[in-house]
Amino acid sequence: MDTEKVESKNFLEVKIENDLANGVNDGRVLTRFPPEPNGYLHIGHAKSICVNFGLAQKFGGKTNLRFDDTNPVKEDTEYVESIKKDIKWLGFEWEGEELYASDYFDQLYAMAVQLIEKGLAYVDDSTSEEIAAHKGSPTVPGKPTPNRSRSIEENLDLFARMKAGEFPDGAKVLRAKIDLSSPNMHLRDPLMYRILRAHHHRTGDDWVIYPMYDFAHGQSDSIEGITHSICTLEFENHRPLYDWFIEKLEIFPSKQTEFARLNLNYTVMSKRRLRQLVEEGHVNGWDDPRMPTISAFRRRGYSPASIRNFAQKVGVARRDNVIDMALLEFSVREDLNKVSSRVMGVLDPVKLVITNFPEGKEELLSIENNPEDPESGSREVPFSRELYIERGDFMEDPPKKFFRLGPGKNVRLKGAYILHCEDFSKDENGEISEIRCTYYEDSKSGSDTSGVKAKGTLHWVSIPHAVKVEVRNYDRLFSAEFPMADPEKDFKEFINPNSLEVLTEVYVEPALQSAKVGEHYQFMRKGYYCLDPDATENHLVFNRTVGLRDSWAKKHGKK
RNA sequence: UGACCCAUAGUGUAAUGGUAACACUACAGUUUUUGGUACUGUCAUUCAAGGUUCGAGUCCUUGUGGGUCAACCA
Numbered sequence: 350m351d352t353e354k355v356e357s358k359n360f361l362e363v364k365i366e367n368d369l370a371n372g373v374n375d376g377r378v379l380t381r382f383p384p385e386p387n388g389y390l391h392i393g394h395a396k397s398i399c400v401n402f403g404l405a406q407k408f409g410g411k412t413n414l415r416f417d418d419t420n421p422v423k424e425d426t427e428y429v430e431s432i433k434k435d436i437k438w439l440g441f442e443w444e445g446e447e448l449y450a451s452d453y454f455d456q457l458y459a460m461a462v463q464l465i466e467k468g469l470a471y472v473d474d475s476t477s478e479e480i481a482a483h484k485g486s487p488t489v490p491g492k493p494t495p496n497r498s499r500s501i502e503e504n505l506d507l508f509a510r511m512k513a514g515e516f517p518d519g520a521k522v523l524r525a526k527i528d529l530s531s532p533n534m535h536l537r538d539p540l541m542y543r544i545l546r547a548h549h550h551r552t553g554d555d556w557v558i559y560p561m562y563d564f565a566h567g568q569s570d571s572i573e574g575i576t577h578s579i580c581t582l583e584f585e586n587h588r589p590l591y592d593w594f595i596e597k598l599e600i601f602p603s604k605q606t607e608f609a610r611l612n613l614n615y616t617v618m619s620k621r622r623l624r625q626l627v628e629e630g631h632v633n634g635w636d637d638p639r640m641p642t643i644s645a646f647r648r649r650g651y652s653p654a655s656i657r658n659f660a661q662k663v664g665v666a667r668r669d670n671v672i673d674m675a676l677l678e679f680s681v682r683e684d685l686n687k688v689s690s691r692v693m694g695v696l697d698p699v700k701l702v703i704t705n706f707p708e709g710k711e712e713l714l715s716i717e718n719n720p721e722d723p724e725s726g727s728r729e730v731p732f733s734r735e736l737y738i739e740r741g742d743f744m745e746d747p748p749k750k751f752f753r754l755g756p757g758k759n760v761r762l763k764g765a766y767i768l769h770c771e772d773f774s775k776d777e778n779g780e781i782s783e784i785r786c787t788y789y790e791d792s793k794s795g796s797d798t799s800g801v802k803a804k805g806t807l808h809w810v811s812i813p814h815a816v817k818v819e820v821r822n823y824d825r826l827f828s829a830e831f832p833m834a835d836p837e838k839d840f841k842e843f844i845n846p847n848s849l850e851v852l853t854e855v856y857v858e859p860a861l862q863s864a865k866v867g868e869h870y871q872f873m874r875k876g877y878y879c880l881d882p883d884a885t886e887n888h889l890v891f892n893r894t895v896g897l898r899d900s901w902a903k904k905h906g907k908k
Numbered sequence: 909u910g911a912c913c914c915a916u917a918g919u920g921u922a923a924u925g926g927u928a929a930c931a932c933u934a935c936a937g938u939u940u941u942u943g944g945u946a947c948u949g950u951c952a953u954u955c956a957a958g959g960u961u962c963g964a965g966u967c968c969u970u971g972u973g974g975g976u977c978a979a980c981c982a
Binding site: 357358359383384385387417419420422423476477480481484485486487488489490491518519521522531532533534535537540542543544545559561562563565566582583584585586587588589607609614620662663664665666667668669670671672673675676678679680682686687691720721750752753761762763764765767794795797803805806807808871873874875897898899900901902903904 | 909910911912913914915918919920921922923929930931932933940941942943944945946974975976977978979980981982
């Protein structure tokens with residue numbers, strides 16, 4: 350064939366390819382993923398991880414993991430550990446040991462001194478209000494504070510004394526001397542260091558001054574020899590400053606390139622708001638399966654591959670975007686469909702008796718584990734006279750195209766026999782309490798000689814063999830597509846009150862007794878489920894990862 | 909009223925200046941011992957107006973709309 354499929358490249362790949370072609374950095378590619386350890390990673394970070402590690406993989410490079418820990422008041426080792434775990438779980442390996450911006454505090458300090466010596470930085474005693482006032486606004490140029498003209502000697506002395514702890518928190522800052530009338534606010538003498546007495550998760554109380562993001566990030570990149578420093582669009586206006594420090598310091602020229610961050614509908618993505626949901630108890634922790642964090646997706650049963658595929662499908666560009674949750678759900682179904690064992694579990698049970706099946710008789714039926722994977726083999730499922738089926742699979746007075754059970758109707762039990770519904774009884778509340786059927790003995794799955802037709806197939810569980818478990822069905826956390834859209838309202842007003850449905854009366858086939866955390870199952874006709882870490886041997890708990898597509902329910906407006 | 913960035917189906921991402929493609933969603937069908945999966949079909953002339961060109965989604969100009977920036981956060 351003369352038409353080969355050309356894999357389309359995103360702008361970052363094109364850029365790196367050009368760099369490689371032009372011999373930039375001698376063909377070396379080193380990216381980095383630089384989280385601040387102040388919270389758990391979310392699906393947006395997952396995209397960034399896939400982009401950074403993926404780019405390096407594609408071009409024979411490496412990726413550093415560097416914690417951007419320059420603000421001790423927010424950071425903690427708890428987050429460091431969770432972040433490392435999440436990256437590994439996603440299937441990526443960083444180069445060598447993890448790195449920390451705090452490892453460079455000495456070098457950063459020396460760089461600041463260099464800039465002071467060059468007359469490019471000064472100590473300012475102004476309060477933060479005064480500094481803000483002197484900065485002007487985007488349309489009004491700033492004015493110098495009185496300290497801007499201090500001598501190099503005085504600045505050197507003052508900065509050393511800042512470091513030595515001679516001044517109280519907030520009393521002085523070190524600022525770069527750039528351009529107070531720049532149209533780019535970030536160039537109006539940005540802060541480089543502030544005085545902060547807080548315990549740092551790694552350097553303890555060694556320092557009382559800490560570098561700001563802008564003075565730490567680019568130089569950290571440079572120190573590590575990062576070739577492509579890829580970040581999100583909101584840092585775009587920082588780039589001239591990133592370049593300015595590198596140029597004035599005459600250090601390795603890492604280059605920053607920005608891409609659009611991921612947004613998802615029906616959720617919120619900022620760490621601040623996620624933290625609020627956790628701290629105010631709207632969810633049960635950072636890994637509550639309704640959260641958009643990586644740890645939550647893991648607990649909910651998403652596979653690493655499904656998230657990597659999702660990141661791939663989402664693409665990389667420079668325009669703001671909101672990805673449809675449906676794409677994430679598609680990605681996980683697509684992957685789980687291939688790898689999940691099919692099992693039977695009845696979520697809303699109703700008793701069914703096969704009146705012509707001998708009492709006390711038990712039959713073991715062989716049922717394939719996964720029709721999508723012939724290698725997966727089969728398992729034996731016990732069958733008997735009394736079964737549970739799904740309450741919703743029976744209707745007293747079914748509509749025309751209801752392919753399930755109703756008085757006088759035939760239906761196939763998955764992997765078993767065809768039943769004929771004889772009658773049923775109700776309890777005092779008018780609820781169906783028992784369905785009575787007969788079975789066609791010669792209709793056994795795989796050796797059906799009955800000639801009987803059945804339109805539908807139901808899942809079932811043998812009552813004497815059933816294992817009673819708890820099931821947690823999750824729905825989207827927010828009922829509004831854009832919880833942040835209305836500036837008049839708090840996003841928490843849009844929390845979906847029905848985002849968690851706990852079912853305690855669920856019966857599953859005995860094979861599930863040996864289910865393990867991290868395994869994926871498809872509860873046939875229902876959805877993908879996985880064992881929750883809360884489970885104990887005597888009390889199994891299953892999380893719904895995602896439901897199956899259900900064109901019947903969709904068409905009939907049911908839930 | 910400043911600087912920078914962005915604008916292609918409902919959503920997202922493509923398209924050396926040469927017939928607008930792919931995926932998701934939605935809808936309609938085929939297959940099916942999961943109303944699942946798989947498969948088929950349907951759905952945009954690229955924000956607007958000018959300009960350059962034989963030819964513009966792509967280049968230029970001007971608008972319009974949106975985003976980011978005035979934290980001792982990252």
